[in-house]
Amino acid sequence: MEAFTYEPAADRRFGAVHIALDHEDGTLTVSGDGVPRTEIRRIAGTPLESHVPIGTRDQRRLTLSVGGADEALRPAKGFLTRRSYRVEVESTARGHGYLLVPDSLGTSRLLRDGRLLGVFTSTGDGTVSAEWEGPDNGERVEPHDAAVGYALAAAFGTGAEPMWKLTLNVLLELWP
Numbered sequence: 001m002e003a004f005t006y007e008p009a010a011d012r013r014f015g016a017v018h019i020a021l022d023h024e025d026g027t028l029t030v031s032g033d034g035v036p037r038t039e040i041r042r043i044a045g046t047p048l049e050s051h052v053p054i055g056t057r058d059q060r061r062l063t064l065s066v067g068g069a070d071e072a073l074r075p076a077k078g079f080l081t082r083r084s085y086r087v088e089v090e091s092t093a094r095g096h097g098y099l100l101v102p103d104s105l106g107t108s109r110l111l112r113d114g115r116l117l118g119v120f121t122s123t124g125d126g127t128v129s130a131e132w133e134g135p136d137n138g139e140r141v142e143p144h145d146a147a148v149g150y151a152l153a154a155a156f157g158t159g160a161e162p163m164w165k166l167t168l169n170v171l172l173e174l175w176p
Helices: 143-156 163-174
Strands: 009-011 015-022 027-032 035-042 062-066 069-075 087-091 096-102 107-112 115-122 128-132
Touching (some): 015 143, 027 143, 087 143, 096 143, 115 143
Antiparallel strands (some): 009 015, 015 027, 035 062, 069 087, 087 096
16 A cells, blocks of 8 residues: 545544554654644554554554653454454543444544544544534533544444454355
């Protein structure tokens, strides 16, 4: 895969969000006037997984920095259930935990401390979008939240097949 820059996301709350991914070098950068600069880096020499935009789901081989502060990035392995494709972030500096988890074939929910902030879609053609929850849910979405959500959606993709279909695919691969 070549390095490319996604079309800027026109976020109605945070303005233009720029996303650049270099699959070969293992870097993803999110930037914009309304969000802090965010980087996900893959350690050099990591075996590449072509189905993961950043190249791996191995948490030991990835780092995350938001606004210059390192944060703990924990992607799950991704196997038989939608939840197994979740990605967790622990922001010790901000005291929040984030979770990006698939909720349909093409979308994933972003939660902060267990509360829904919005739904992300990464279509695979370089487009990432977010639909934020309204203020009636009691959560205020902050620029840091948006930067984390865009970075995770672009680096790991969004959505997953339902469990029955994933299980069927595994069984069919085992069939002689």
